[in-house]
Every structure is written in structure tokens, then in C-alpha cells.
Amino acid sequence: MLKILTAASLVAALMAAPATAAAGTGRWTGAWATAVQRPSADVWYPTWAEKGFENHSVRQVVRVTAGGPEIRVRLSNAHGGTPLRLTGASVGRADTGAGVRPGTLRPLTFHRSASVRIPAGGHAASDPVRLPVKAGERLAVTLYFRGATGPATYHNLAVATSYRAAGDHTRDAGAAAFTETNISWFYLAGVDVRAGRGAVAAFGDSITDGYGATQDADERYPDALARRLDGRRPVLNLGIGGNRLLADSACLGDRGVARFHRDVLAQPGVRTVIVLEGINDILMGYQDPTPCTTPAVKVGAGDLIAGYRELIRAAHAHGVRIVGGTLLPAKGYEFHTDEAERTRDAVNAWIRTSGEFDAVADFERAVADPADPDRIRPAFDGGDHLHPNAAGYRAMADAVDLRLL
Numbered sequence: 499m500l501k502i503l504t505a506a507s508l509v510a511a512l513m514a515a516p517a518t519a520a521a522g523t524g525r526w527t528g529a530w531a532t533a534v535q536r537p538s539a540d541v542w543y544p545t546w547a548e549k550g551f552e553n554h555s556v557r558q559v560v561r562v563t564a565g566g567p568e569i570r571v572r573l574s575n576a577h578g579g580t581p582l583r584l585t586g587a588s589v590g591r592a593d594t595g596a597g598v599r600p601g602t603l604r605p606l607t608f609h610r611s612a613s614v615r616i617p618a619g620g621h622a623a624s625d626p627v628r629l630p631v632k633a634g635e636r637l638a639v640t641l642y643f644r645g646a647t648g649p650a651t652y653h654n655l656a657v658a659t660s661y662r663a664a665g666d667h668t669r670d671a672g673a674a675a676f677t678e679t680n681i682s683w684f685y686l687a688g689v690d691v692r693a694g695r696g697a698v699a700a701f702g703d704s705i706t707d708g709y710g711a712t713q714d715a716d717e718r719y720p721d722a723l724a725r726r727l728d729g730r731r732p733v734l735n736l737g738i739g740g741n742r743l744l745a746d747s748a749c750l751g752d753r754g755v756a757r758f759h760r761d762v763l764a765q766p767g768v769r770t771v772i773v774l775e776g777i778n779d780i781l782m783g784y785q786d787p788t789p790c791t792t793p794a795v796k797v798g799a800g801d802l803i804a805g806y807r808e809l810i811r812a813a814h815a816h817g818v819r820i821v822g823g824t825l826l827p828a829k830g831y832e833f834h835t836d837e838a839e840r841t842r843d844a845v846n847a848w849i850r851t852s853g854e855f856d857a858v859a860d861f862e863r864a865v866a867d868p869a870d871p872d873r874i875r876p877a878f879d880g881g882d883h884l885h886p887n888a889a890g891y892r893a894m895a896d897a898v899d900l901r902l903l
Contacts, residue, residue, distance in 0.1 A: 696769025706737025
């Protein structure tokens with residue numbers, strides 16, 4: 499029988515521990531999270547989002563950045579047009595590929611029910627699961643949908659492999675049934691642990707999301723930052739590839755000023771956020787609009803500064819420390835222009851000198867070419883002169899003063 503979550507119980511499920519015998523003590527803190535997007539036609543590569551699932555098990559592997567004795571899994575139907583019916587789910591320690599380590603598979607329940615109905619626009623959190631985890635450990639979450647889901651709330655640029663099998667394989671630790679793969683996450687929004695440490699949220703676009711990083715290698719800059727912190731504070735990656743601060747997109751996420759509350763401030767235990775967003779607002783103003791980039795309008799430094807101020811006010815109203823990240827060099831990128839460069843320089847000067855952010859992470863200087871500071875250093879260039887490679891992402895993480903967090 500499906501368990502129906504009311505609006506009140508949705509909030510309680512998302513933001514607090516469900517009242518069960520296994521609830522334990524201590525507050526929930528995000529250990530892994532992603533920013534969800536509305537389903538759309540394939541953006542850069544084929545996804546399963548637009549068609550959704552029917553009689554499918556979807557196994558998704560994530561790496562947590564904090565440890566604890568218990569976990570819970572959060573799901574999102576934020577962009578669903580109809581209620582989502584989840585028939586069953588499980589979690590375990592990930593093995594190779596789609597495999598789960600023997601003896602670690604645990605069923606997920608929702609208010610003690612194996613199934614849950616999540617309203618359109620809603621969220622759900624599982625009951626606590628006694629599965630001790632360590633920072634850096636990989637978990638496999640398996641979701642089974644018996645009926646047709648319709649288009650799926652998802653995260654496009656996972657830089658991680660997801661697996662699909664026909665039928666219910668939530669209790670199957672083996673990988674053999676999972677013959678289909680994809681590189682997005684579906685309905686999965688977060689994994690929380692019982693921990694007292696405040697989380698650090700990384701908020702931004704594809705540079706935060708990890709475009710160009712090696713598939714399944716956890717080489718994004720938030721991954722490198724999490725390794726530096728070594729479990730002392732979890733790091734949550736809330737980047738969306740192609741995202742803009744000031745403009746919505748049909749397939750690249752809601753504008754940053756609109757999604758900031760849901761994707762950052764509503765995360766359990768967030769105490770600090772690092773903002774790195776705005777380069778797409780600048781560069782997309784100089785290219786012909788596409789279905790994904792409409793509206794494509796030129797923005798000035800003043801427009802972006804007004805957007806940053808909205809984020810600063812919202813963060814401070816929630817007691818969250820906010821760190822401004824300078825925009826990376828983009829000279830040589832396909833749509834870079836001298837005018838775009840002047841806007842980027844003005845934005846970075848404001849981030850560094852205005853004092854309006856609580857602190858600054860100077861990502862630009864961390865990856866700039868000393869011979870031409872408007873370009874990414876060749877050793878850090880992912881190939882398109884906009885996105886760093888793995889070494890560049892490590893340099894970005896190294897530029898964050900951990901004392902600021």
C-alpha cells in the first residue's frame with residue numbers, strides 16, 4: 499500500500515528526522531546532495547529523464563563527504579507534473595560498477611512503508627537506516643518504479659554512471675541485471691548523516707558541477723575540497739551545468755536567485771555556501787539563443803552584482819556564511835569577447851573589494867595563466883578554455899582558505 503505524504507509531513511520528512519524507533523539522536527546534516535532540474539529533451543547526451551521509467555530499477559552511486567552511524571535518503575519530485583509512486587528502494591555500500599557490497603544492502607522505508615507517493619512538486623525523506631558510513635565512502639541507492647513515472651525530475655550532469663534494470667532489483671546486490679547505463683541522476687536529491695558538523699554548499703554552474711572531470715572519478719572542485727576537509731565538514735555540490743544567476747532555462751535549471759533557497763538554504767545543516775556563478779550570464783549574451791539558452795540577453799556587472807546581493811541577503815537571513823568565488827578566465831572560449839571580458843573583470847573587482855561577501859575564494863587567480871591572466875593556465879585547461887581539468891579543479895579547491903569555512 500502506498501504511503502501518502504501530506505504537505506505538512508513533507509516538510510517534516512525533508513527537514514527533520516522521522517519519528518521512528520530507529521531515529522537515534524543528533525541532527526541531520528547533508529553528506530551528499532545535488533540540485534534537481536526539470537525534465538527536458540537531451541541536452542548534451544541522451545538521458546532517461548524525458549521518458550521516465552516503468553517497471554524499472556534505477557541504481558545510482560554517490561560518494562558521501564561525511565560519516566555517521568545512520569543515514570537517510572532524500573528524493574525529489576520537484577519538477578514532476580503528477581504524483582510520483584515509488585514502489586520500493588534500498589541502499590548499500592557500492593562495489594564495482596552496479597554491484598553492492600555483500601551484507602550491506604538495506605531496504606529503505608518511508609514512515610515504515612516500503613512504498614511512497616510523492617506529490618507533484620514534493621519531496622520525501624526515508625526513515626533512518628542503520629548503515630554506518632565514513633567520509634569518502636560510496637553508496638548505491640536503488641529505486642524501483644512499477645508503474646509509469648512520466649518525465650523525471652533529475653540532475654543532468656552527474657559525471658557519474660547510473661544503472662537501469664527491468665523489474666524489481668532493489669534487493670539484488672549483484673550487477674548482472676543492470677545492463678543499461680546513463681550519466682544523470684534521477685529523483686535522488688540527497689543523503690544525510692547524523693553529524694554535528696555544519697555543511698559547506700558549493701553553488702554554481704558547470705564549473706562547480708564538474709564538467710570535463712573524469713567520469714566516476716570524483717574530480718570536481720567540491721570533491722577536491724571535501725578531500726581537503728577530510729570529513730571535518732561535508733561538502734555538497736549544488737552546481738548545475740549551464741546554469742545562470744539571473745535567467746531561467748528550459749533545460750539548464752532555474753535561475754540561481756530563484757533556486758538558492760531550495761538548493762542551498764533548505765539543505766540540512768548548511769552553515770557556509772561558496773557561490774561561483776555568473777559566467778554563463780555573461781557569455782550567453784553573445785551567442786545565438788537556443789531552446790536551452792532562451793532568453794539570451796546581455797547583462798552588465800551591475801546586473802550580476804544585484805543578483806549576488808539577493809543571495810547575500812538570503813544567506814544572512816538564514817544565518818549562513820556566504821563566500822564569493824571570482825569568475826574564472828574565459829579568453830579563447832568560443833563566445834568570449836572583449837566586452838564580456840570587461841564585464842567579468844568588473845564583477846571580479848567587486849567580489850574582491852566590496853566586502854559584501856563574508857569572504858572571497860579567488861578562483862580566477864588560482865587557475866589563471868601568469869603570462870596572460872585572462873586565460874586559464876594551459877596545464878589547468880580542460881580543452882575549451884572555460885572549464886578546468888582535474889588539476890585545475892584541485893587548484894580551485896586549494897584556493898579556498900579552510901579557515902573561512
